[in-house]
Amino acid sequence: EVQLVESGGGLVQPGGSLRLACAASGFSFSSYDMNWVRQAPGKGLECVSYISVTTGATVYADSVKGRFTISRDNAKNSLYLQMNSLRDEDTAVYYCAFTVGDGGIIRNGMDVWGQGTTVTVSS
Amino acid sequence: DVVMTQSPLSLPVTLGQPASISCRSSQSLVYSDGNTYLSWFQQRPGQSPRRLIYKVSNRDSGVPVRFSGSGSGTDFTLKISRVEAEDVGVYYCMQGTHWPPYTFGQGTKLEIK
Secondary structure, three states: OOEEEEEOOEEEOOOOOEEEEEEEEOOOHHHOOEEEEEEOOOOOEEEEEEEOOOOOOEEEOOOOOOOEEEEEEHHHOEEEEEEOOOOHHHOEEEEEEEOOOHHHOHHHOOOEEOOOEEEEEOO | OOOEEEEOOEEEEOOOOOEEEEEEEOOOOEOOOOOEOEEEEEEOOOOOOEEEEEOOOEEOOOOOOOEEEEEEOOEEEEEEOOOOHHHOEEEEEEEOOOOOOOEEOOOEEEEEO
């Protein structure tokens, strides 16, 4: 069974740091590009970051550029999101997700999602 | 970035009746390969998002046939032929044509009247 399990969320003060992890299983993790998507309380979906499996290229939303770093460890089947200089507006559920169907065409959007991990930034 | 605008934002529907959600993009979603990368997602209360439709009208595996997608260019529609109780949730359109980044609509909350 294809599965993504996020961890590492919690309560952190403004200006603090957190490292999220996403453990992948049931598929060849080293074959797929990966994404982090977040959802603030009562709000919609925002793509935070993307990492290519072939080139290692990364993409970030303007709202997190320079503060967040996405990385992956294919040997450990894991995706990470290092979040620094956290702000109140970073409070959200963070999902890892990827595209596997229709040949894994990334422009189709993510068809496999984890259950999410909650990050709360508050003093 | 491409702006995706959904309407209505709230959709009360009687069980067994049809429902329709509109999504408009600020730019054409036709990609250079001829495909239109417009997807629809469902998020049931307390659950992660689930992709229902990709490339305008292709249903994902396991998605009931009562869900259908249509449209072209900048105007798209998600239709549910007969709403069931399990369809309650928030529906999002998303464009991938102008990735990066993906951009989502604001979401349409479907509830049972």
